[in-house]
Amino acid sequence: MGNLVLRALQSPLIAQKRNAQPTSYLNEMFSFINGGLTTSGEVVNYKSALSLSAVYNAVDQISNDIAKLPKGIYRKEGDNRFRDLLHPCDYLISKRPNRFMTQFSFHKALMVHALLLGNGVAVIKRDEYTGVETALELVKPADLLDIKKVNGDLTYYIKGMKPLNSEDVMHIPGFSFNGIYGIGVFKYAANNMGAALAAERFADDNFKSKGLLAGIIKSKNGIKKEAKEALSNAMEARLSKGGTHNIGFLDEDMDFMSITANAQEASLIDWKKISIEDVARWFNIAPHKIKQLENATYSNIEQQSLEHGSDTIMPWAKRIEEEYDYKLFTEEERATHYTKINTNALIRTDIKTKGEYYSRAVNFGWKTRNEVRHLEEDNSIDGLDSPLTPANTKTLEEINKEFAENGS
Template sequence: MSQTEKLSAARAYIAERGIQPFGWMKEQRGMLENPRYSLDDPGVMDALWYDAGTLPPVRPQRAIQTSAVFACVRILAETLATLPCHLYRKVNDRDVLRADNHPLYSVLHDEPNSYQSAFQFFQASMSQLALWGNFYAEIQRDSTTGQVIGIYPLPAWEVQPSLIRTGNTIRKVYNVIGEVLEDADVLHIPALGWDGVKGISPIALHRATITMSLNAEEFGANFFKNGTRLSGVLQHPGKISAEASQRLRESWQQSYAGKANSGKVALLEEGMSFNALSMPLADAQFIEQRKFQIDDIARIFRIPPHMVGSMSSSTNNNIEQQALEFVKHTMLPWIKRWEQEINRKLIPATQRRKYFAKFDVDDLLRGDFASRVQGYASARQWGWMSANDVREKEDMNMIEGGDVYLSPSNMMPADALDKQEDAINNEPPEPAEPQDPAAGAENE
């Protein structure tokens, strides 16, 4: 049996048994077995991601209630949303201009659909990407010209992409609540994945880490809710019945538990004594555990820890470098995903050699004012920026005569230097000055 046949059989097996891939739902049965195919077969395991973990799935809506997850998702979403997406037109092999007259420009830069601005669209889309691992949007085109007139987000949890083979052709389709959309009609941005069809949710992959953080937050909330006492023992010198014990426990809980009753003086009767079994949070390493969880979740989303409030490994000397690494290693891969999918789906094939979409990341790379001034001065000195180029970068109006490019007086093209040396070497000698006859007579 070929690998393709094995995969087809595995998919048929999954559909036949009603098993949902990727661990969102599991079939509850004593043994997962098909007499025709062994689950040890690599082809079957490639199609069926069997997760033997015992932890229950963590829904993205629950995971984002963790402060670290919320901070990471917010950073990714708002960072992408602040980057303007421009459509450019190639003038020649080296020069490009903004194609702000093209109908697609306003869709990407201003208003992707009838109810969202560009910021709202990219913020929501990046949030879905970070939580569900995929973002889908339906592309609407003008019925006459075929030009893109809108991009409408689809709920990632309601879309299931799949591949369909027709003869020697494989095409991708999307099942959206019973409706099938073709690949050309869906803008799909996948996160990290291994099947080339869809991305994997980081929440699903790292549910143990997310669960640990959720449990730590719940523990802390319950700890302080119970008056910073984990538990205690009421000791009676005699023996009491179960009913009396229950009444005593309820009475004690009502009178002395909780932050509202903190600091009250307890009244003990019948020779009873109270033995506290509290453990200070520092002894339980609760604070250290919470800090580690923040760094661990930041690592999942590839966010520098200082951006989510963890300064344990950051200093004033390396924060700027970490910010540059965030742009290069975190945002750039996401930006490339967006740019390539926009160019592939929203720009017709006949126009792709002339038009392309690109996010402007200059604002992310801007340094402090002193660093920018130093860079501008160098650019002006060496002649590759004019005064108006600098003013445009700083959002200032143009000035008259500001388009002049300077050049250092001691710099010239190499071929011009060779020509100058040749001219000097081939220059005829200067004629000798004529002697004064009177001066010669005086010498005699």
């Protein structure tokens, strides 16, 4: 009897859960995409923020670095790893995701969306009969209408398409509280970047007006109200005229006193430096990567370049790798296949660092000389396929074997 009563009490709750509306992530996900008014009075969204050179360069740098990294599908066979060039997804992620885009342009656009809007999304197209992946099609931010949790599964609503299950959608979220959707950086950086936009606007107005934006006309003689208004309007029209030759005239015993702070007093130069550093923090990128070189030296730039790879690029590369691993492989393939984005390629342009890396790899035996040649697109040379073993790291067994082979 007790169980029947309990079930009777629970049944309305169960029915309520079954009939509950799907959870939508639309409102939070698209915060500040369409713009928000900040304390500085500036409207900040991803379009207005891109007018700041530091924001544009930060997004351009990070997206370029992800796009230029080599990508491929690898297969595990025991302790060995091999590039699986025959896997259909290898060509998609390394050469041509779809017939309109190269892998560079695809991954760059995907990262631009993720960096600015918090979410980079692409649809995975599969053959109707075989289920084999045939294309990765980028989704425009405006075409992503909603993401909902329906019956415990994520469903994506994209303009012009039927609702898609999560396994049919590549989704790279940025900063996230729940791991499902990313939040655009401007949700929290809006006021900070709004102040930077206001400084840019102030500088522009200051240059246009030659620094004379407001002022007071002083006179030793009394002037009637109508004359004051006429004189004020005339001076305002003259000062706002612009141009290289703009000379005003005041009657005798009249002086003009500017009450607007000039650029130096407003510390515009210092503010621009601060805003660049703030942008670097928001996008987690070293200041020298967005051309702030004031405190840069050769030694600290080299260190910051290494940190750029490990702290800025690698987390984004890891997000993409894990999404590819889950969405592009069958359950059986996941045990033997994985995606690799080679972040080591970031050191290719640093000859000194690259040389030291190769030297250590060869001398300590964890790469053969031919493997290093392959990294430089050079052909193999006979006799360079065996790893080197430093004499002071040989085991006793290896030493005894050499003595036995030499007859000593």
